[in-house]
Amino acid sequence: MSTTQELHELPAQYDPGQTERAIYERWIEAGIFSADEKRSRRNGGDRDPFAIIMPPPNVTAALHMGHGLNNTVQDVIVRWRRMIGDETLWQPGTDHAGIATQNIIEKQLAAEGKTKFDLGREAFVERTKAFVAETGGEILRQLRAIGCSADWTRTAYTLSPELSAAVREAFVQLYERGLIYRGHRVIHWCPRCLTALSDEEAQHSEEMGNLYHIRYELADRPKGAPSLADQMKLEQNDTAFGYLTVATTRPETMLGDVALAVHPNDERYKRLIGKSVILPIANIKIPIIADEYVDPAFGTGVVKITPAHDPNDFEVGLRHKLPMPVIMAPNGTMENGVDAGDRVPPQLIGIDRFEARERIIRSLEKSKLLVKVEPHQHAVRHCYRCDTVVEPRLSDQWFVKMQPLAKPALEAVRDGTIRILPERWEAVYINWLENIRDWNISRQLWWGHRIPVWYCDKCDSKIVSRTDVSACDKCGGAVRQDEDVLDTWFSSWLFPISTLGWPDKSSAALAAFCPTDDLITAPEILFFWVSRMVMAGYAFMDAPPFHTIYLHGTVRDTNHVKMSKSLGNGIDPLDVVEKYGADALRYTVIAGMGMGADLVLDHRDLERSFAPGRNFATKLWNIGRFLLVNVGTTPVRSVDELGDSELTLGDNWILARLNATILEADMALGSARPEKGKWRLQERYSGLRLSEYAEAARRFVWDDVADWYLETTKGRIGTPGNDSEVARAVLTHVFDYALRLLHPIMPFITETLWQRLPSPVAA
């Protein structure tokens, strides 16, 4: 502790670097961030609980402005509720981030000239664990630098023993309820990560490609039909010549074709249904079938059917009981896989799919089977982790049946149990859930929660278990565990309950804080994470995991490009903290973010970008200095004790402005929770307007207190007497409350100044 003398000395220049760290240490020592479940009203305590689950950053992540914005918003809300008197929990944690972390280690290995297979599964996992233990979680330490008041004593990790137990429990429960099944179908496959992906992880992007028109020769081509050379003059699909032209964007998959399909009512091709064509290159006979799936208006009205490498074709294949040859290896090179026979000719085996596309086109050109190539814009899916073009691929995966889970999640938003801010995202959420598809949760990775399923090869039984299985429960034979791990999001969707102790339903923390209150994140993970948490809440607790979803904007540069390290347009929040202080960073982002609006910052001009916060912090500092110099340190009278006749017009005005500002701030922040479990319409879409709260406070402090009221007190305070005492008291009171008002946004400087205010005493 400082001496009284030091306490009252303020340097002319505010230097956040000098003070912030020490203040944070004191907060930690005082334990003020630790939530006590016993004090929650739900456990018979005397305080309303208030809880926020921090979106767990990847364990290997480094802090960027997106985290800065996200966590500042959460911290402002958490500090606000804590000051109100709620028993407040901000639950922090990290995500083991299956694919992302595994990719890092694989890159390390590649640099050493090795692959994960050189290590083997066990060694690979050990190495990853060691890497995480050594470098992981750094981001949580970085969050302290911006003042985040999470309860670090409860820091969670999705791959910890506790959370892993929750993952197993969730898997087994869903399996027992018939909501998890093994499916054989075409899924999204990343040939670089060598794993299946969920629909959400395979992200569309519009790209220019080509539509290749390719001739397939009819198996019973009339003998007298014109030669191919003659036909080359024709572009239309004149079947009289004995050929059918197909339009495709992916000719490399044609080796896996098992049929051509036309619309049953397409007059052009009706008579061909049931006949056959010769699949070029592979030289096999395949049937012409009729299926409603075909759109006669697109391309030539003839579709090649490749069931193992296209989800639609797979459905067609099922309907028509067609074979499903796999003609590509997991890494995207051509090979004769399951049921492929020798469809892929030797010269193409081992060739990458895109190179194979070129070669096949050249070959078709040579044999006059390529009619034309036209540019064509279409959506291509990419791996959300490595951006590789995803390959649809037939395989066995584990799925969660989502429709039953989606039902209560939909209802919750429809009936106002859960609100989404800004309002417009509710429609997006509802639309997604209404059209929900089953969730592929198995990943062919090594880093993650291994699927808790064991197989007995002896008696062919399958054991799904909460605990490890060493022998078959039926025949006692040896068992082997499923090789795959679970989607990372299968652990994070449990975060609001697993971090509080679920599946132990007697957990005091779970009782105290679940359902939690606000969930604050970016819209990008609304489907990945947020909606799934809602579903998990209802599935496992029969309750919503939170009542408010607040989706804030994205941090962008002045060209509106999303900030990212890889693009070189990022801002390191720690840089900003070092240069201007955490409070400057915090005030700037809070004041700069409208409800759901993006935050635009200039990475080439940090000073200009963060001037609003830095300038305001300096202003506060100087008001503080004025107080110390002019008001002094001797106690002031309590404002409550001042008589009406003692107060000047100016005193009354600034006191009224203070009250009005507090009201404004309260209005901007709104109700912390719905009154009876459901949001009433008048409150549902109001509140959490942090920028309005910040602006109200700034206007009061700067325009009213500093520029106006403080000036009027200079003469009064300088003239000893009763009025001087009144002015000292009112000014101190007003600044005291201004500091409290601003504390959630600018915790460090307000704490520093507040500690030095003269204390009010009864007259």
Add this chain to the structure above:
RNA sequence: GGGCGAGUAGCUCAGUUGGUUAGAGCGCCUGCCUUACACGCAGGAUGUCGGGGGUUCGAGUCCCUCCUCGCCCACCA
């Protein structure tokens, strides 16, 4: 293809249920180194509120239409 959002001062954005001279920050201009603060103070300029049409006593705010950006979702090969 479906859905959503945005277009307001040079820049980034506020403008809640339609109502007095349209606001803030940053920038700009003019004075001021006034003993809290030049990261400041006092004052100032700046906008046919994307275009067009309509409803209304009155519209940035409601309706129609068009244009330009952006986002999300999607099995037209």
